[in-house]
Amino acid sequence: MVRCPQCNISLLQDYDICPLCHCVTEELNEEQQEAIRMRYGNGAPYPNAQRRQRILRFWLRLILFSFMVSEAILIVINHYTTPQVYWSAITGGAFVYGYLFLLYWVSHDSGFALKVWLQMVTAMIILYVIDRYTGNYGWALQWAIPGVILFGDGIVFFLMMLNRSRWWSYTLLLLFLGVCSVGIISLDIATKKSNLILPIICVIVTVLYFFGTILLGERAVKRELKRRFHV
Ligand SMILES: [Zn+2]
Known part of the structure; x- marks a missing residue:
């Protein structure tokens, strides 16, 4: 049994990361676990958060894959039609930005640290490009x-x-x-x-x-x- 310090909830399964806010959980000692059992009984397991995560991850991978295929096609078109201008690099950057933006929205309910991280990665890539x-x-x-x-x-x-x-x-x-x-x-x-x-x-x-x-x-x-x- 673990506890999320951010959401202030106890989880029956030993999740390392809180399924609600993605904060790192704390382990509860025997005494605390017993107190929770006394108060709430054994309770129902947390509703299928892992399944939801799996479905989400599948869709994100599918989108990432389609972006990569699209960009590969654009690079080939770029190479054979207008090799003097590398415009496919800009579309590539747009795909990366779009994907990061998507990740951001998917996890918009998670911690502030993740948002800061995404903004910084995006800024660094854009500056470099x-x-x-x-x-x-x-x-x-x-x-x-x-x-x-x-x-x-x-x-x-x-x-x-x-x-x-x-x-x-x-x-x-x-x-x-x-x-x-x-x-x-x-x-x-x-x-x-x-x-x-x-x-x-x-x-x-x-x-x-x-x-x-x-x-x-x-x-x-x-x-x-x-x-x-x-x-
Ligand atoms: Zn939490």
Whole structure:
């Protein structure tokens, strides 16, 4: 039996993630479980949330597949009709954005962290694509995307302050930002970019911030990450 700290409900099945809000659940000890049984009896299992999830996942995969096929066809058309303009890259970007937008709406009732994550991924991709197809000057990887990541660090800090009782639920977002910042600086070095000031600041701030939260909230953070990744 587990409990969702966000929805304040108990679940008979040991879900790692709350089926209602996608928040990481807490395990209840024997005493608490007994108290709930005494009060509510054994109760009915949670209504088929897993089945609903499966159907949803199937449709999302189908849509993703059709987007990929459409884009592949467009790339071929592009290649054989107007090879001088890479317009298929723009349609590809639109497909990616459309799919992310769809994911966003499907899970619009889930946590705020997911929304922030989606917005940031979208912004990074759009910035990179614009740079790539407007002269490829490299400003996206050297300035704009590190800027987005630093901005994201700020948002995570704001969210943690705002939601102090569950501050550790934003560590996954922080981990994502950390991975991005390391990825960006690796790309910058690999492509011999000249200006690494902002990427370096970005890596230092994000990585220190992430390890700082692990040190401070050892148990809570460990549980959050463990259950998110099913390890
Ligand atoms: Zn919940």
